[in-house]
Amino acid sequence: MLSQIDEEMRRRHVQALMILGETTLADPNLTYVVGGTLARGGVYFKRVGHKPLLVTSILDLGTAEKWGRVKQVETYSEWGLEKLVRKYGREEAYPRLLSEICRKNGVNGKVTLYGRNDLALGTYLIDKLRRFNVNVSVDKSPSILESARETKDIHEIEKLRSVARKNGHVIETTTKTLGSLKRKRGRLALKGKRATIGMIKSMISSELAAEGLGAPEGVIFAIGASSADPHNAGNPNYEVKEGKLIVFDIFPQAESGYWSDITRTYIIGRASKEDKQLYDTVYEAQEVAMDWIRTGISGEQVMSKACDVIERRGYRTIRDVFQGKTTGISDGFIHSLGHGVGLTIGERPNLSFLSKQPLKTGQIVTVEPGVYLSGYGGVRIEDTVLITKSGIDILASVDKEFEIT
């Protein structure tokens, strides 16, 4: 939560932090502190125990004031950027401006930097700032911002719940459409034409738009053998057919910047006994994991419980890799159980064998076991849940229907 920043700064003996970027696009730390997006980004400056300052372009002044999270908003021009450009050139003007902000705010101790920027700029800035006597220090992961963002406040939880519900509507509409496709000898038709993944995806895009959501990372709608590759988005030219595993993983973002992440696996028509076993395994792994998740348990412990289920059913899991039995597996449960969701689609905390920290109330994570058989297909079931003191609260209740009959 935003209110934890001072505490996290004190714990690391950081005197000031700066979050900077020329856009807030996909820059969760900058979006987080500003309260929304700024087309041209800005510089957020915070001295420990003091109120923050935001320096931005005159073009974004109105927007920054509208978000209202930072009360003190000033422009680059007010900080003399043009003068610095004339004197030192465009490139050096920027680190000079940053060091000026530190100096005028009486900062002489540790300063940490954040904001998604290209490392070419990063290398230049860090070296220059140090030359200008700014004590740029390393903030190891989890950084102050990652730590603050890891638990969500009630406003964030409401935003995340809202995206999840809208996402749930899109999934249910899609499921209904899949169920209504005309079937003829295993082939499916939509509005008189052979149904392709491309057509279904285009329908999903319109549904997302109608809910006010975008999908900057795409949508996974993979059929048959493609579904065995967890990140195969699905070939738009492939036909949607009966009796094939379909992994539908949809992770849209709302204008608020918050994401949702839900996966359903279907078969249109009847599933084979093998497919049912695969599905039941993943379903049970998710149920067991959800039963275990609560404040205080570690991601590793939950991951372990999910692997127990999947291994007992005869499939391999990535535990073999962590135990050094093999260097990699391509079949079975080949990824981790879940990840945090917020202003990014993958953030702390994780539910993996590397997650030793106890989970905390207010964290929001995906629970997404999957089992994949190369050349055949895969099953993944995913929901996003809020961690509470005694268990979990699923952000959106979305039907789990395996066979669309």
Place this chain on the structure above:
Amino acid sequence: MLSQIDEEMRRRHVQALMILGETTLADPNLTYVVGGTLARGGVYFKRVGHKPLLVTSILDLGTAEKWGRVKQVETYSEWGLEKLVRKYGREEAYPRLLSEICRKNGVNGKVTLYGRNDLALGTYLIDKLRRFNVNVSVDKSPSILESARETKDIHEIEKLRSVARKNGHVIETTTKTLGSLKRKRGRLALKGKRATIGMIKSMISSELAAEGLGAPEGVIFAIGASSADPHNAGNPNYEVKEGKLIVFDIFPQAESGYWSDITRTYIIGRASKEDKQLYDTVYEAQEVAMDWIRTGISGEQVMSKACDVIERRGYRTIRDVFQGKTTGISDGFIHSLGHGVGLTIGERPNLSFLSKQPLKTGQIVTVEPGVYLSGYGGVRIEDTVLITKSGIDILASVDKEFEIT
């Protein structure tokens, strides 16, 4: 162009470059070299004069091979990431992996880093890599990648033309809808309800989705006084009314990662004499700028020509700030004339008073003069053009209709 990377490396005496990130989302440099998006990103390594290597997650292996731009794709596991994690912990494993890639490829000279990453990770990586004897060097702006990306090859031009055309369709459909709104005493109705910006934007979103485009940065549809703030996206609750200036700036991104950027200014109904003067000024400024743009002229020269027109018509321009006459202006032509468009919506080259370099054939830029009157409204007209030897080629021809009568 991608083929210029070796030349740019040699010119800067860089022995190797690495582009890294945990996602390609909004990471144009990584997307550029990979040829598409990878959900979990990767490490792109290139030694000067050698073919590149891409190290990625097993989950993205299939996708990386599908893009096909890098022939040699290997996994983190093959590079022993898990072993490094067990030995050194999760955090230190990553810079160790990177230094291992440099070592195994015989790199002992200058190495430059790229890829959009949070500066907290950046600071850590740069310090660690230097400790592991990787000679991390500054690549000042324009970086190797910025320089390569600045001119587009024919495949990129085709992708950019395709986005621009689709964007043009969306604009024309929107204009048609605006023209068809039922009018009654200055008020407008859509499907029997009072037309609001929110309703128009929702229609625009659906049109974008139907064209396979997304708008991760939003859409500007600002009316009346709001249109005087170039980055005011428009309040969804405001009514769309007759006789008010409407700035409609739409900058969608295609799945290919490429963007389009076009702005039209309208008035529904009849424009006042003042509004017409404002519009004609901006229209003429754009025409004059487009007449001047060609290979060899500088962005500054073109900006200057646009300012000449606008000042002659009695409005202020940002030239006053660059000439030191004032520290900032809030009315008139308050921004620069244009910017490059490609895998980002704002990249090199710029058409501003700071742009001394001659423009090159194959660059793609916006031409977008605007004049704004605080508290009243603004006019901006923008097209995206390809710079050719003798002039320009407008990527998409889109109607310029000021009065929607």
